[in-house]
Amino acid sequence: MSPGRFLSAVRLQEAKRLLLSTSLSVTEISHKVGYSSVGTFSSRFKSSVGLSPSAYRELRGFAASIPVDIQRPATRSISVHGEVFQQDAGAGEGTVFVGLFPDTIPQGRPACCTVLERPGPFRLDNVPEGDWYLLAQSVVPGEEHVIGNAPPTVAAHGPITVRHGHIIGPLRIGLRPMRTLDPPVLLALLDVRRGALSAAAS
DNA sequence: TATCAAGTCCTAAGTATCCG
DNA sequence: CGGATACTTAGGACTTGATA
Numbered sequence: 387m388s389p390g391r392f393l394s395a396v397r398l399q400e401a402k403r404l405l406l407s408t409s410l411s412v413t414e415i416s417h418k419v420g421y422s423s424v425g426t427f428s429s430r431f432k433s434s435v436g437l438s439p440s441a442y443r444e445l446r447g448f449a450a451s452i453p454v455d456i457q458r459p460a461t462r463s464i465s466v467h468g469e470v471f472q473q474d475a476g477a478g479e480g481t482v483f484v485g486l487f488p489d490t491i492p493q494g495r496p497a498c499c500t501v502l503e504r505p506g507p508f509r510l511d512n513v514p515e516g517d518w519y520l521l522a523q524s525v526v527p528g529e530e531h532v533i534g535n536a537p538p539t540v541a542a543h544g545p546i547t548v549r550h551g552h553i554i555g556p557l558r559i560g561l562r563p564m565r566t567l568d569p570p571v572l573l574a575l576l577d578v579r580r581g582a583l584s585a586a587a588s
Numbered sequence: 589t590a591t592c593a594a595g596t597c598c599t600a601a602g603t604a605t606c607c608g
Numbered sequence: 609c610g611g612a613t614a615c616t617t618a619g620g621a622c623t624t625g626a627t628a
Contacts (some may be wrong), residue, residue: 412594426617440594548597589628596623604615 399426399436405443412439466554467509470502470522470541474558479524482561484508486518486546505561513554518542524561540564 397419402416416427485499522541541559
């Protein structure tokens with residue numbers, strides 16, 4: 387990814403931290419992370435995280451749902467399947483978010499996504515045609531709320547070229563701890579995992 | 589009703605990236 | 609390397625909602 391996009395992601399990640407750990411106003415935070423226009427900050431934050439800054443703070447970083455990109459027509463016959471596994475012994479055993487994104491950074495609206503209770507097999511159906519990055523994120527159970535202490539484990543694969551009439555896979559992607567130069571995970575994901583698990587249990 | 593914080597939309601300008 | 613294109617950001621105008 388370009389330096390500019392990486393820097394933008396780091397600034398929004400810092401804004402997320404400040405929103406949850408301080409009582410600074412959105413305007414103050416937008417200035418602290420380097421934006422001189424709160425309008426730009428707000429629009430950039432919402433398009434990347436999925437929630438506006440104030441909503442993110444109000445919900446404590448939890449999103450009730452992840453809107454998928456409905457601009458792209460889904461193709462019923464196309465599926466992407468495979469397995470998410472732990473690459474490192476210390477990698478997360480928690481719930482796993484798996485999504486297809488147009489870029490190497492998990493932000494904005496995924497083309498489609500699913501939630502796994504733990505690393506294991508996955509399947510994404512009705513995948514739109516296009517070139518996608520398969521990205522996965524896992525957080526250690528019980529540490530979802532901890533800001534900064536529990537960096538998520540991540541996995542990436544791609545780009546994957548999806549064309550009509552093809553079933554993509556099996557793909558194996560390994561979870562490993564985030565590195566310093568990995569792009570930060572900007573989507574507000576955590577409540578989606580909890581919601582998906584409670585729905586599966588009921 | 590006035591004020592303020594926050595959000596949305598738009599345009600312009602600067603910057604990055606792509607490609608021949 | 610340079611032009612074309614896409615992206616990013618700034619900033620203004622306006623709207624919305626909360627509160628005094």
